[in-house]
Amino acid sequence: MSLNIDHIRSLFPVLHQEVNGKPLIYFDNAATTQKPLAVIEALSDYYKTDNSNIHRGAHTLADRATRYYENTRVVLQSFINAKEVEEIIFTKGTTEGINLIASTFGRKYIKEGDEIIISTMEHHSNIVPWQMLCEENGATLKIIPVSEEGELDMDAFDKMLSSKTKLVSIVHVSNALGTINPVEQIIEKAHAVGAKVLLDGAQSTSHLEVDVQDLDCDFLVFSAHKLYGPTGLGVMYGKREILDSMPPYQGGGEMIKEVSFAKTTYNELPFKFEAGTPNIGDVIAFGKALEFINEHGKKSIKTHEDELLSYATEELNKIKGFVPVGTAKNKVSVISFNINGMHPFDVGMMLDANGIAVRTGHHCTQPLMQRFGIEGTVRASFSVYNTKSEIDSLVASVTKIAKIKNK
Structure with a gap:
């Protein structure tokens, strides 16, 4: 076209x-894309005509806002080809998505003596959370070198992998260089030693077709504002079986099923990871940004x-x-x-x-x-x-x- x-x-x-x-x-x-008028108008229209909290209200405004909000989740499922809509979690952005995974999956499954692999070309948001986790639990952070051309040293990566590797957290596309990393190979090799793979898709989702089922990545995080959408909003994808096994990130409203002073039980996916009133208007507006991308291809x-x-x-x-x-x-x-x-x-x-x-x-x-x-x-x-x-x-x-x- x-x-x-x-x-x-x-x-x-x-x-x-x-x-x-x-x-x-x-x-x-690469820092942030501009916004089409449809996105701006959708945000304005929400506050003009549909402003209401979602999921819990029985009135018309709450019903409309909930439907529009959840429709964006459905569009996102198709956008990255997630197997289930419940695997789409809304966050504040790529940074929060990585921190969520470090604080939940990381604390539960990565222990002293385990290893995490990242690369030299990572954004600080895919370095610092893993440093913090390693300092806390005694795990080791290993770094894939980068060549003079700005490409990953895959031979070095191969040598790093072992049964100690529990997670490979890698940028799909470098924000600083534009390099597209060979994530298909990285995922296959990491899975061969039993490690999970997190892809930082902040740049890749705005330029490349990203199919999480085809890639077989365990996690993918990205931001709306690099996809013609609003700032302060992001997406975390995870395979259902992994998300189900992870503890909640934050406690509060929406992420619970039953609360008593004796015990609290947690909500189902995706709500287990979406505590509190979400960024409703921006999620709805993001749906229009995704429509823009899908319309033009x-x-x-x-x-x-x-x-x-x-x-x-x-x-x-x-x-x-x-x-x-x-x-x-x-x-x-x-x-x-x-x-x-x-x-x-x-x-x-x-x-x-x-x-x-x-x-x-x-x-x-x-x-x-x-x-x-x-x-x-x-x-x-x-x-x-x-x-x-x-x-x-x-x-x-x-x-x-x-x-x-x-x-």
């Missing part, structure tokens, strides 16, 4: 403005983004002083780079002066930056509403900036 990019751009109000006197060019999509969106990546990579590499960081063969539409002799923040500020929004810094991947011996990078990341003409503007601006230090 061929995409009408002009039409798609018309659906995103934020894109039609000037920044510093120049038309906004938004290349910070993941395959068509990825084709467009891949074309932008290829074009931008070719043109930027022509610039004297341009230094790419992360040149993996298999990537999504993310380009990290530096300019010889310039700090990434200075480059970002100069691009902003031209209306071009990029991300600068370590991208919450400080160990990865240390591996490359740099403070950080400039990161340009592309989405469905970006165009080649916008990339031309980026190339022109980077060319001028590079000339300052690379005459």
Whole structure:
């Protein structure tokens, strides 16, 4: 299916403005994507006409809000091809999903002497919770090295695996480099030694078709705001048999079946992990973001983004002083780079002066930056509403900036 990019751009109000006197060019999509009008209106409509707490009310507003809320769960089941709708758990985001798993599965099943494997390219949210768990219970954290190109050292991973490995928690797509990791191989090899696998899908779900049954991952976590949805909302998928065996994450309303001072029994999935009043309006609005993706098709969106990546990579590499960081063969539409002799923040500020929004810094991947011996990078990341003409503007601006230090 061929995409009408002009039409798609018309659906995103934020894109039609000037920044510093120049038309906004938004290349910070790996941090958060912009929101189509349908998402914004759905959130507004909920508070205008349907605002009510869900699941427990007997009145019309409560019934409508509950139906709209639970419909998003059904759409998500199809979106990642979960076997059951009850395997879809709403969280505050990818970070909370990882912390939930560390605090429940981790505390129950990972003990002193056990091992957890992550990689050098992990986001801090997939490092710190495991460090905390290991400090608490005496488990060991092992790290897969990364090559100069920004690819995992799979030979090193093979050597790390053993009967002591209880969990492999790995990023599917690097937020800092765009590298697509070989998670199919990782899952198969981890399962062969009896380990479970958690995929950080914060970046992959917005670019790739992710089928949890085909991958056979045990957990998947991702965020709505990188999928054209609201901030402060995420999804945790887990296989039912594992979720059933895990203790609750938080105590309170909704996650209980019966409460007495003598004993409390816990609710069924998915509610066991959704204590308290949830983020109702944003879940409903997220449903509209998923509709937007499904309407245009993941395959068509990825084709467009891949074309932008290829074009931008070719043109930027022509610039004297341009230094790419992360040149993996298999990537999504993310380009990290530096300019010889310039700090990434200075480059970002100069691009902003031209209306071009990029991300600068370590991208919450400080160990990865240390591996490359740099403070950080400039990161340009592309989405469905970006165009080649916008990339031309980026190339022109980077060319001028590079000339300052690379005459």
